Amino acid sequence: MKPRIAFFDFACCEGCQLQVANLGEALLDVLKLVDVVEFREVMSEKWAGPLDIAVVEGSITTKEAVERIEKIRARSRILIAYGSCATIGGVNGMKNRSPLEEIRRTVYGEHAHTFPTIATRPVDQVVKVDYYVHGCPIWPPEFIEVLQAALQGVPCFPPDHAVCVECKLNENVCLYDKGVTCLGPVTRAGCNSWCTNNGNICYGCRGLVSNPNTKGAMDVLARYRIPLELVLNKMSMYNACREQGKTP
Amino acid sequence: MRYVTIPADKMADYITALARRQKVVAPVEKGKGQFAFEPISEGREATLTYIPTILPPKKFFMPQYETLLEYDLHEGQKMQAVVELEEMVLFGVHTCDLAGIACLNTVFSDRPKDLNYLIRKNKIVIIGLECVAYCDEYASCALMNNHLPNGGYDLFLTPLGDRYIGHVNTYIGDSLVEEGGFFRDATGADFAALEEVRRRKREVFHDEVPIDLDEIPRIFAHSLRTTIWKEIGDRCLSCGNCTNVCPTCYCFDIVDKPNLDLKSGRRIRVWDSCQNERFAKIAGGESFRKERSSRKRHRFFRKFRYPVDRFGKFFCTGCGRCSRTCMARINLKETLAQLAREYV
Numbered sequence: 001m002k003p004r005i006a007f008f009d010f011a012c013c014e015g016c017q018l019q020v021a022n023l024g025e026a027l028l029d030v031l032k033l034v035d036v037v038e039f040r041e042v043m044s045e046k047w048a049g050p051l052d053i054a055v056v057e058g059s060i061t062t063k064e065a066v067e068r069i070e071k072i073r074a075r076s077r078i079l080i081a082y083g084s085c086a087t088i089g090g091v092n093g094m095k096n097r098s099p100l101e102e103i104r105r106t107v108y109g110e111h112a113h114t115f116p117t118i119a120t121r122p123v124d125q126v127v128k129v130d131y132y133v134h135g136c137p138i139w140p141p142e143f144i145e146v147l148q149a150a151l152q153g154v155p156c157f158p159p160d161h162a163v164c165v166e167c168k169l170n171e172n173v174c175l176y177d178k179g180v181t182c183l184g185p186v187t188r189a190g191c192n193s194w195c196t197n198n199g200n201i202c203y204g205c206r207g208l209v210s211n212p213n214t215k216g217a218m219d220v221l222a223r224y225r226i227p228l229e230l231v232l233n234k235m236s237m238y239n240a241c242r243e244q245g246k247t248p
Numbered sequence: 249m250r251y252v253t254i255p256a257d258k259m260a261d262y263i264t265a266l267a268r269r270q271k272v273v274a275p276v277e278k279g280k281g282q283f284a285f286e287p288i289s290e291g292r293e294a295t296l297t298y299i300p301t302i303l304p305p306k307k308f309f310m311p312q313y314e315t316l317l318e319y320d321l322h323e324g325q326k327m328q329a330v331v332e333l334e335e336m337v338l339f340g341v342h343t344c345d346l347a348g349i350a351c352l353n354t355v356f357s358d359r360p361k362d363l364n365y366l367i368r369k370n371k372i373v374i375i376g377l378e379c380v381a382y383c384d385e386y387a388s389c390a391l392m393n394n395h396l397p398n399g400g401y402d403l404f405l406t407p408l409g410d411r412y413i414g415h416v417n418t419y420i421g422d423s424l425v426e427e428g429g430f431f432r433d434a435t436g437a438d439f440a441a442l443e444e445v446r447r448r449k450r451e452v453f454h455d456e457v458p459i460d461l462d463e464i465p466r467i468f469a470h471s472l473r474t475t476i477w478k479e480i481g482d483r484c485l486s487c488g489n490c491t492n493v494c495p496t497c498y499c500f501d502i503v504d505k506p507n508l509d510l511k512s513g514r515r516i517r518v519w520d521s522c523q524n525e526r527f528a529k530i531a532g533g534e535s536f537r538k539e540r541s542s543r544k545r546h547r548f549f550r551k552f553r554y555p556v557d558r559f560g561k562f563f564c565t566g567c568g569r570c571s572r573t574c575m576a577r578i579n580l581k582e583t584l585a586q587l588a589r590e591y592v
C-alpha cells in the first residue's frame with residue numbers, strides 16, 4: 001500500500017498548495033509514490049483515518065485551529081509544515097505586532113466580538129513538526145526533496161546559510177551593485193535565489209537564518225538612506241513570530 | 249619560445265573562428281559594470297577590457313554543482329563514478345586568475361588526488377590576457393606578485409595598442425595561433441613595444457598596501473588574537489559572497505540527490521563556505537567557529553598563513569573580488585593594512 005498523504009490549510013492564501021498543482025510532470029512521478037487522500041484544492045474527498053504524511057499549510061490563529069491541528073497531528077505519522085505561514089508564521093505574524101483587541105477592531109470593526117482570535121503561531125509552536133518547507137510561496141523542487149526524505153525516513157534540514165550563497169552560485173549581478181537593498185544576506189537559502197535570478201530583490205520570505213547579524217544588516221541597509229522603521233518593517237514582514245520560538 | 253602578433257581589429261574575428269570549432273568561454277558584460285565568463289559564439293560578444301568577473305574561472309574547473317557518482321539500488325547496489333568533463337577554450341584570463349587556477353591545481357594535485365578536478369582541468373585550454381592598467385581600486389595583484397604572467401596558460405596575449413603580442417607556451421598554444429592565419433611571428437619592434445608596456449606597468453603597479461609580501465607571514469604569526477577580527481566580524485553578515493567569488497576558495501560539501509523513484513540518484517559536490525553557519529558545526533550542535541570574528545579570521549588565515557605553511561605559497565591572488573562583493577564593505581586591502589599597522 002502506498003503511503004497516505006493529505007493536505008490541510010489553516011490561515012494562509014493557499015498559494016503554496018497551488019504550487020503542488022503546478023509541479024507539472026514531476027507531479028505524475030510524485031503521485032506514483034503516494035496516495036493522496038485529501039487535498040481540497042484539487043479533489044472533494046475527505047479522509048478521517050490515519051495518515052502517513054500530513055502536509056500542513058497556514059498559521060495557527062484561532063482556538064479551533066489549535067484543536068484541529070492537534071487532531072491532525074494525533075493521526076499523522078509525519079507532519080510537514082508547508083509554506084512560510086506554517087513554518088515561521090509568515091505574513092500572518094504581522095498581527096502580533098499590535099494588541100489583539102486593537103487588531104480585531106481594525107479588521108472586523110463592529111463585528112469584532114464575533115471573531116475570537118489568538119496570537120499567530122507557526123505550526124511548530126503548537127504541535128511537533130517533522131519537516132519544514134519554507135517559502136512564500138514554497139519552491140517546488142524543495143518540496144519534492146523534503147517529500148523524498150520523508151518517504152525514505154531520513155532527516156532533511158533546510159539550509160541555514162544566506163540566499164546570497166545561491167545567488168552567487170547563480171552568478172547574478174548583486175542588487176547592492178544596482179543601488180537596491182536586498183534581504184538575501186540575512187534570509188535562509190533553499191529557493192535557489194528564485195527572486196534575484198529574476199531581477200527582483202529577496203524580500204525575506206523564507207525567514208531569517210538562525211543566527212542573523214541583525215545589527216550589521218541594519219548598518220548595511222542604513223547606508224542606503226532607508227528610514228530605520230522601514231528597515232525594521234522589511235525584516236519583520238515574515239519574521240514577527242520569531243521571538244516566540246525557534247524554527248530550524 | 250615563440251611570440252606572435254595579431255592586429256587588434258582582427259581579434260573578434262579570431263575568437264569567432266575559434267568558437268566555430270570548439271566551445272569558447274570569454275568575459276561577457278552583465279550590466280552595472282559587472283562581467284561573467286560565459287560561452288560565446290561570436291567574438292564581438294566578448295569584452296576584452298573588463299574587471300574581474302563575478303565568479304572566477306574556478307566555476308569551470310570545479311563547477312558549483314558537480315556530479316561525482318551515480319547510484320542505482322534497483323538490483324543490489326550499483327555505483328558508477330562520473331566525470332562531467334567539458335572541452336573548452338577559456339579566453340581572456342587575467343594574470344590574477346591564472347594564479348588562482350595555479351592554487352587550485354596545487355590543492356587538487358595534493359594527496360589524495362582529486363581525479364574529477366584533474367581530468368576536467370586537462371580538457372580546458374587557457375588563453376591569458378594581460379592588464380595594462382588596474383581593473384579598479386580593489387586590486388592588490390602587484391603586492392601578491394600576480395600582475396605579470398607567470399605561466400599556467402597555453403597562449404598569453406598582451407595588448408600593444410593596435411595589436412596584441414602573444415606568448416605561445418604549449419603545443420596547444422601552437423595550434424591555437426595556426427587557426428585561420430590571423431597571427432604572424434613577432435619582430436624586434438613588437439618586442440620593444442612589449443618591453444615598453446611592461447616598463448610603464450612597473451611604474452603604475454605597486455604598493456597597493458603599504459607592506460612587503462615577505463612581511464605577511466610575520467604579520468599573521470602575530471595576529472591570532474587581535475581585536476581586528478572582532479571589528480570586521482561585527483560587520484560581517486556571513487553571506488558567503490567573499491568565499492564564493494574567491495578564485496582560491498575550494499571548500500565543498502557532498503550531497504545525495506535521489507531521483508523520484510527513490511532508488512536511483514546522483515551524488516554531487518556543491519560549493520561550501522567557512523562563512524556559512526553550519527560549516528564548522530558538528531554532531532550535537534557544537535560549532536568550532538560560532539563567532540563571526542573567528543570565521544573572518546579563518547578566511548584570512550586560509551589565504552595568508554595556512555597555505556604558506558602547507559604549500560609554500562599565498563592563496564590570495566590580489567584579484568579584489570572579496571572586497572568588491574562585500575555589502576558590509578569589508579575590504580581586504582584595508583584589513584591587511586590594519587594588521588600591518590598593529591604589528592609594527
Ligand code: SF4
Pocket residue numbers: 163164165167168172173174175176182183184185193196202487489575
Ligand atoms: S542580490 Fe541579494 S541575494 Fe544576491 S548576492 Fe546580492 S544581496 Fe545577496
Ligand code: SF4
Pocket residue numbers: 135136163187188191193194195196201202203204205206207
Ligand atoms: S529570493 Fe528571498 S523572497 Fe524570493 S523566494 Fe527566495 S527567500 Fe523568498
Ligand code: SF4
Pocket residue numbers: 483484485486487488489490491523570573574575576577578
Ligand atoms: S562578503 Fe562581506 S558580509 Fe559577506 S561573508 Fe564576506 S565579509 Fe561577511
Ligand code: SF4
Pocket residue numbers: 490493494495496551563564565566567568569570571580
Ligand atoms: S582573498 Fe579576495 S583578493 Fe584574495 S584571491 Fe580571494 S577574492 Fe581575490
Ligand code: SF4
Pocket residue numbers: 299300342343344345379381382383384387388389390394395566567568
Ligand atoms: S587584480 Fe590585477 S591582474 Fe587581476 S584584473 Fe585587476 S589589474 Fe588585472
